Amino acid sequence: MKEKILVVEDERIIAFDIKNCLEKSGYTVPAIAAYGEQAIAKAGEFHPDLVLIDVMLKGNMSGIEAAAEISSRFNIPIIYLTAYSDASNLQKAKITQPLGYILKPFVETQLITTIEIALSRHQAEVVIREALVQEQEKRKIKSNFVSMVSHEFRNPLSNISTCTELLANHSHRLNEAKKDEYLHHIQNSVKQLDRLLSDVLLMGKAETVTSQLNPAPVDLENFCQNLVKEIQLSASEYHNIIFTIHSKNLNLEDHSTGQNLQLLTQNQQMLYLDEKLLRHILTNLLGNAIKYSPAGGTVRFEIFCVQGEVIFRIEDEGIGIPEADQENLFNSFQRGSNVGKIPGNGLGLAIVKNYVDLHGGEISVVSKVGFGTTFIVSLPSQLK
Template sequence: MLELYIKHTEQMKRHIEMLNALFIHATEGIVVVDGQGVIAMMNPTAKQLFGYDEEELIGNKIELLVPIRYARSHASLRMGYMGAPQARGMGHNRDLFARRSDGTEFPVEVSLSPFATSEGDFVVAFVVDITDRKRQENDLRAANEEIQKLNTELEMRVTQRTQELAETLLKLETSQQEVIRALEKERELNDMKSKFVTIASHEFRTPLATILSSASLIGRYVHTEEDEKRQKHVHRIKSAVNNLTEILNDFLSVGKLEEGRMHSVPVEVDLPACCSELMDEIKGVCKEGQQIFYQHEGAAEAWLDKHLIRNVLINLLSNAIKYSESYTDIWLRTRVDEAGVHLEIQDQGIGIPESDQTNIFERFFRAHNAGNAQGTGLGLNIVKKYLDLMKGEISFTSKTGKGTTFYINLPNYAPSAA
C-alpha cells in the first residue's frame, strides 16, 4: 500500500509540474478570475501583454484590462455569463480590444472556459494579441480595394476606347479611299510620325469645325441689336485660331528640335518687362474671371534666350489657363539671384494625377483627367527640351483638384562666360 501511495504521489507531482510548466510557458496570455470577476492568477505571457506586474493585478477586477469605454458594459456581460457559464469565444462578429497598463489598446481574441474548485467557481480566459493579423487583414483589404479601383478604371478605359474605335470606324467608312492612301503613306513613316498624324488629325478637326460653323452664323446677324451674338462667334473663331496656332507651333517646334536646328543664344533681358509684356498678350485668352498675377524679386537683368524662355512661359501659362476653371487665379513669379534665374507658375486647376506625374514630360502623353481640353501632348515635352537647351531644370508639385505649380531654374551668365 505504501509503495502504491508513493507512486500515486509522484504521478500527481509530475502532473502538477507539467500543468505549471504549461501555465508558465504558454504563448497565449492566461488570466484566471473568480465568480466576482476578481483576478486570481495570470501567466507571464499575460503580464507581458498587459504590461503589469502580477502583484498589481491580483485582487483587482478584470475590467482593469478592458478599455474604459467598455468597462461598464463588460461588467454587466460578465455577470450574465457567470449565471450560465460555458466554454466559448468572446465577441462573436465583433472586434475586441484590451487595455495595457499605459492606457494603450490592442486587438485581441479571447476564449473563456469555466471550472469549479473547492474554493468556488472560476473562469480562465485565454488572450491572444492579434495586432499583426489585423494589420495583415487591413493590408489585404486595402490591396483588394486598389484592385477593384484598377478594375473599374480599366473597364472605363476599355469602354472609352471602344467608343472612340466605333466613331473612327464610322468616319473611315465615309472616306475609305482617303484612308487607304493615308495608311499606305503612314506605313513608310517611323513611330513618331505615325503618332504625329493621329494627334494632328484629331486636334485640327474641332477648331476648324468651330471656325466654319461660327463664320456661317455670323452672316445671319445683320441687325445692330444682334451684335452680342456676332461678338460671341467672333470670340469663338479667335479662340479656335489660337488653338490651331498653338498646335502648329508645337509641331513646328518638334520638327526643329528633332532636326537640331534650335540653339540657345542668351542675351541680356529685362525679365520683369519681358514677363509683363507677355502677360498683356496672354490675358486675351483667359477664361471669364481668370486673373494672372506677376511678382518679381532681385535684379531685373538676366542672361536668357528670350525666344526660348518666352515660348516656355507661353506654354505653361496657356496650360494653366486651359486646365483651370473660370474665376480662378494664376501666378507667375520670377527671381534673379546669385544662383541663377528662378521662375514659378502656379494655378488652381485640375491638377496632375499622381499616377501620371512620372510620364508628364513624355511626347504625346496627356494625363487621363485632361478630358476634352484641346492639346497635342507635346507642350510639356517641348518645354523640357527648350530648358535642356538652356541648361535649365524643371520640376513641379501637383494635387488633383487643387492645382499645379511648375518650378524652373536657369543659369544666368553671358555667352562669353560659358
C-alpha cells in the first residue's frame, strides 16, 4: 500500500494536477486543502505520511505557519511547494525543517523523486529516534537497577560493620548471649548478601540467555514430582503441597471465552521445554507460596497440558498481595507492602518474568490479602 499525501495548495488547477500526478505514481491523496487552518484539520483527520504544502496560502495563516503546526502536533514530514525562491521565504521555511522543496511550475519526475527521498529520509529518522529512545530507556533502567542494588547491599553490610565493631571494641563488656546475638546478625546479613548476589547474577544472565534457550523433551510429571519433594523437604510440617497433573479426561475452562480446552497427556505428544529455566520458575513460585504462608496451609500445584502450551497453576493460602502492589510485582526490588519481616529482596519474580518471557510465555497473578495468591504461568510447549 502506497503512502498517503495531503496536498495543500490554494490554486485549484495546480492542486488537481499534483493530485493526478501522485495517484498515477501509486500514492493516495486523501484530501486537498486550500487554507492553513484546513490543512491542520485534514492532517489530524487523515494522518498522512507526508504533507505537500505551498509556502504562500490565502487567508490568515501562511503555508509555513501551517507546516510548523502540523509538524509540531503530528510529526508529519513536510515538503514545500513554492514559486518564490527569495532568501527571506527560504529562511523562514528552514526553521520548520522541511524534507524538501519543489519549485512551481513543477516537473513530474522532480516531484516524485523529491517525495520518495523525503519519505525514505523520514523513515530512517523515525528508526534512529526510536533506537535512541530505547537506548536511553535501557540506560535509565540499568542506572536505577545499579542504584537499587547498591542500596540493598548497604543494609546488610552496615549490619555486619556495626556488629563486628561492637564485638571487636566492646567484647569484654558483652555477655555470651549478646555476643551470640551479634554473631547471629552477622550470619543472617551474610546469607542476605549471598541471596542478593545470586539473584543479581541471575538477572544479568537472563539478559544474555536468549541464545542459550534450549528446549528439550521433558518428562513433566516426573520432573515436577521430584521438584515438589525437594521443596517439601525445606518446608515446615505445617505446609502441604498437593501436586496434580490433569489427564485428558478432564477439561480446563477458559474463562476468557467460556470454552472448554481439550487436554493432552504426555503419552500422546512430547513436551519440549527448557528444563533449567523451568526449574527456576517453578522453584521460585513454589518457594514463595511456602514463604508467604507463614502460618502454614495447603499449596496447590496443578498442570494443564493443552494444545500448544502447558499451564502451571500455583495457589497458596498465605498473606496475599495488596491490590496496589500487584501492578509492579514483576519489577526489580518490588515487594508487597504487607510482607513485614519475611526475608526477600524483590528480585525473584522479576527473574521469573524474564525466564517466562524468554520462553515466549505469559505469567499472571490473582491475589487477595488474607486469602492467598494464585500464579498462572503459560508456556508454549513446542509439542513435537
